[in-house]
Amino acid sequence: MLEELEVRNLGPIRSAVLTPDKGMTAITGETGAGKSMLLSAIQLISGAKASVGRVSAGAESAWAQGIFDVDENGNAAGLAQDAGVLDADSEETDPDPDEIGRRELFLSRTVPASGRSRAVLCGHSVPRSVLGNVAAELVTIHGQADQLRLASPARQREFLDMAADDGVERAAYRQSWEQLQAMDQRLNTVTNQEASTRQRADYLRESIEQINKVDPKPGEDEELKGKRSRVENSAEIAQGVGSALSALDASQVDSDSDAQGASDAITHAIQALRTIHVGGAFGEAADRLESLNADLSDIVFSLSNEVDSDEDVDGLDAINSRIHELDELTRRWGPTLEDVIAWRDKAAFEIEDLDASPEKVEEIKAQRKQAFDVAMKSAEALSRKRKLAATALANTVTKELAALAMAGSGLEIRVVRRNVASNKPTGKNGETQTASDTWPLDANGIDDIEFLFTPFPGSPQLPMGKSASGGELSRLMLALELSVAEKRTSGSRDMTFIFDEVDAGVGGKAAVELGKRLSKLAQTSQVIVVTHLAQVASWADTQFVVSKGKAAAKAKNAGPKATVETTVNEVTGDARIHEIARMLSGSESATSLTHAKELLDESRL
Structure with missing residues (x-):
């Protein structure tokens, strides 16, 4: 939702701040007062091409900024975060409960009188395309210069999919399409192998054979190196462990020894402290010594096992030989044995794809045929839902158009399924494609979508965007938006719809109906309308008037070079x-x- 629009030095507007209502806002004023400059400001922060001719006379630059309140988990916030201008973890210390889960995005544009414009998103300079991508998630402008956005088949398909609420079907088809593409890639690989591919397969087989011959186990090399170190230092280990045991508990070394070890000394100390019947520090000291003695007993037990272990000195050569074999593997396919084993397993799968034997090719072709059938089934389910939605949407839009002073006009939405048997694409030399042939499917299904608009009775059906005036197209877009309002917004007001020229050629009762429908759309989305009709403006929750203000009057007396200035004020x-x-x-x-x-x-x- 657009919270605030600020403009400086744009055309006749020296300075203006617009705070639209969350519902419907009307912008009115006499012809030539500068209403179009507010629309120009929104177009600028939406990434439109900048024109230095719009900079106010005598000013160094024009500047516009829009502040938008958005869902922090929405697409706009996500794009801003991807651009590196929004911290995903920043939170207010004491947030308003009503604002939890919301964010503010600042979109601004500076257009100098000479030089290149500058796009800024949340205080960071960004490419104009980034600003445009973010704004596309926030603002939809319906004016004579902005109607072509729905003229492309891709946009029409997206709009129909939204109306159809076919997310489940599209997700299922997308998954099957990706699986089909993967099978195509495998089939192309095995049927178009070259010498380098065969060499790769030979290398993989030889490498796997070498690894399997050694048969490494995870962590085996480190274990062997530890064992080798013990064997090489067995005498030193035996002497050190024996001396330590003699000091701790001599009986572990010589069962006949009467020498007192550390464990015996601690035991005597504990007994001596226990004879003191004054509690406190003496008892605590005895408890600590008992804990220490328990740890000491564990150490003695562990060292005793080391004395009992018999290192195989004679097997040292075998250990070194095995370590050498494993080092050769890690040197070539490491750096660790785990990496070697993982490389071998991956290579085994790669060899399957490089195996161009007739049997392998036929196997992959069968798998590819199965993937194609699954994709076709998913595409047909998606097509059925689109066709049902197309009929319902066209009927709803046609009824809305009748109420908007366009009786006799209508919209037809064609969902044409591509023919499997005909119009099949061919390769460079005219041959029919095989491995990569996905006809009649593409990434979006099996349908070609076309919106055909009849602007008045007797008019032929023409492609949308090429068949009506700006006002007629604006009313068509209003009818379309009304038909999908609930599905588009899902109860949120993140999208702002701006209508310009929507009242062209309308008057009387039709004007009242137009205002009423704009107000209806404003129940689920923010609506801003530039209008010259009182019957439309009266439905707005907030109204701003664009007029030649006092600054302009002073400018008239400033001499022959004076410029006309415009003010923007809310009227209540x-x-x-x-x-x-x-x-x-x-x-x-x-x-x-x-x-x-x-x-x-x-x-x-």
Whole structure:
């Protein structure tokens, strides 16, 4: 949702701040006052191409910034985080409960009078394309210059999929499509092997044979090196362990020895302390000595086992030979034996793909045929859901158009399934493709989608975007957005819809219906409409008036080079009634004021 739009030195607007309502906001004003500059500002922060001609006369640069309140888990926040301008872990120390899970994104654009423009996202300079990608998740502009966005088949397919709510079917198809692509890659590999591929297969087989001949075990080399070290130092180990045991418990070395060891001394000390019947420190000292004696007994036991172990000095050569074999493996396929074993297992799978024997090729072809059948089945399920949604969406849109003063106009959505047997793509030399042939499937299914619009009775059906005026297309887009409003927003207001020229050629009762439908859309999304009709503006929750302000009047007296300046102000209460009256009749007579008040009172859902 757009929380604030600030503009400086853009055309006739020297400085303006717009704070749209979360519902419907109307922007009104006399023709030529500069309403289009606000739309230009939004286009700039949406990544549109900058024009130095829009910089106010005498200013060094124009600047626009939009502050958006977004879901921190939404696509826009995700794109900002991917761009490195949003810290995923930052949190307010005392957040408002209503703001938990929300983020603010700052999108701004500076256009100098000379030089290149600068795009900034949350205080960080970014490429204009990044700003455009983020804004595309936040703002949808429906104006004469912005209707072509739904003219492409890809956009039309995306819109229909949203209306169809076919996420489950698309996910199933995407998975089967990726499996089919993987099988195509394997089949291409085995059927188009060259000498280098055969050499690779031979190398893998020889390598696997060498590894299997040695038959390494994980960690075996480290274990052998430890054993070798013990064998090489067995005499030193025996002497050291014997001396330690003699000091700790001589009976472990010589059962007939009467010498007192450390363990006996500690035992005597414990007994002496236990004879003291004054508690406190003496008892605690005895407890600590008992704990120490238990640890000492464990050490004596461990060292005694070392004395009993018999290192095989004669097997040292065998140990060194085995270590050498294992070192050769880690040198070539290491650095560890675990890496060697993993490489061998992976190589075994790779050899299967490099095996170009006729039997192997036929096996992969059969697997590929099975993957193709699964993908076709998923594509057909997706196609059925699209066709049902296309009929329902077209009927709903056509009904909405009738209420928007476009009776007799209509929308048809064609979901055309590609023919399996005909129009099959061919290779470079005209031959039919085989291994990589996925016709009639592509990454999006089996359908070609086309939106055809009839703008008036008797008009032929023409591709959307090439068949109507800006106002007619704006109303078509409004009808489309109304038809999918709940599915698009899912109850959130992250998307902002901006309508320009939507009221062109509309008046009377149709204008009231137009305003009513804009207000209906504003129940689930933020709506900003640039309008000259009071019947539309009256439905808005908030209204801003663009007009030539005091600064402009002073500018007129400044001389022949003076420029026209524009102000943007919110109107409420009586001021709004006066503005609606002006829009109704061009005057603010008692009659028009009364009519304006009645219109505002009646413009409620």
